[in-house]
Amino acid sequence: MGDDRARKRVLVVEDEDNIAVALDYLITREGYEQDRVANGGEALERIRATHPDLVLLDVMLPEVSGYEICQAVRLDPGLDDVxxxxxxxxxxxxxxxKGLALGADGFISKPFxxxxxxxxxxxxLEPGGEAAGHG
Known part of the structure; x- marks a missing residue:
């Protein structure tokens, strides 16, 4: 589906470079725009500034944990659709x-x-896209 109206933006919040590189590759290859922050302290600021469609959020981060970031995003009405x-x-x-209780849309274990x-x-990112019936 080459519908490129607005490319979805994904922000990766991950302090481990090798994981971030793999995620970057995956996201770009899927046709999304990718951005990355390596520490929890900068994450919220970047989320508010760029309003990504999806945040790939590591739980264990320097400065601020992924749980705290998740909670802060969920408490900010301006970020409802993130x-x-x-x-x-x-x-x-x-x-x-815990992650789902704080409002995460999904949860994945590393190494994934x-x-x-x-x-x-x-x-x-593409709800209903699965209806195309694989399986």
Whole structure:
């Protein structure tokens, strides 16, 4: 579907360069615009400034945790339509519940399969897109 009206923007909040590079590759290849912040302290400012469609948010960040960022975004009425996909290396059920309770739209455990991540990003950014019936 080459519908390029407005390319979706994805902000990666991730302090590990090797993971950020993989995410950058994936996002760009999917046709989204990609931006990155490496620490929690800068994340909110960047989210407010650029209003991304989706934030790929690592839980473990320098300065401010992903949970705090998620909560702050959800408490800001101006950021209602910003979607959040949280990433954590621990990925326990409790972590997942906490992230979803704070308003995350999805939760993925690291190390993740790129196919799994791509499916999550698509699910969140293109609701109804799955109806094209794969499977």
């Amino acid at each position: 979607k959040i996909l949280m990433m954590t290396a621990r990925g326990s059920a409790m972590e997942r519940r 399969e790129l196919t799994e991540l791509r499916a999550e990003v698509k699910r969140i």
